[in-house]
Amino acid sequence: MTTEHSSKAGVSVGIDHQVRIDQQQRYEQWLADIIQVAAGFPGHQGVVVLKPAAGQQRYCISVRFSSQQDAERWLSSAERTTLIEQVKPCLAVPENVQILSGIDYWFEPINPQSPHPVRWKQWLLTTAVIAVLTMLVPLLLQPLFALLPFLQWFGVRHVFSAAIIVALVIYVVMPRLVPLLAKWLFR
DSSP, X not given: XXXXXXXXXXXXXXXXXXBOGGGHHXXXXXXHHHHHHHHTSTTEEEEEEEOOOTTOOEEEEEEEESSHHHHHHHHTOHHHHHHHHHXXXXXXXXXXXXXXXXXXXXXXXXXXXXXXOOHHHHHHHHHHHHHHHHHHHHHHXXXXXXXXXXXXXXXXXXXXXXXXXXHIIIIIIHHHHHHHTHHHHTO
């Protein structure tokens, strides 16, 4: 397990499992069980499972926790340790686990052995996205600013716009844009 980035905000535990071809059905039952157990842990915020493409055996699991401490508590729990021991015969290689958060998670390569994109490409992409949003979002929010007088105050208007822009960057734009530009980013 490697810790990529510490954060008091939410973190994702990225887990890669390479499943033996003859163990896929057993693995998927185990996966349903461990997801249910993880959901009972403090700070658990959900899970996303990317199943393998046809002819592949790699499962990518992202488990979201509200804090680094909650993620570490789950990873070191007796419940998880027991469940991991049960699934080991299904795995072709030992699991790969990483705790990820913040902007670095957007640029995590799909294959853990792949190189990370160079920083200037990350900077260029992030700057382009934020530049476009800082021009569009305030313009689109003008009708709302006109309706609610307190949003017309200088500081409030800018903080409100910034919060919308950051939410769009983190939750909408970057998770969709990075995979589309992956060839360029990781070249």
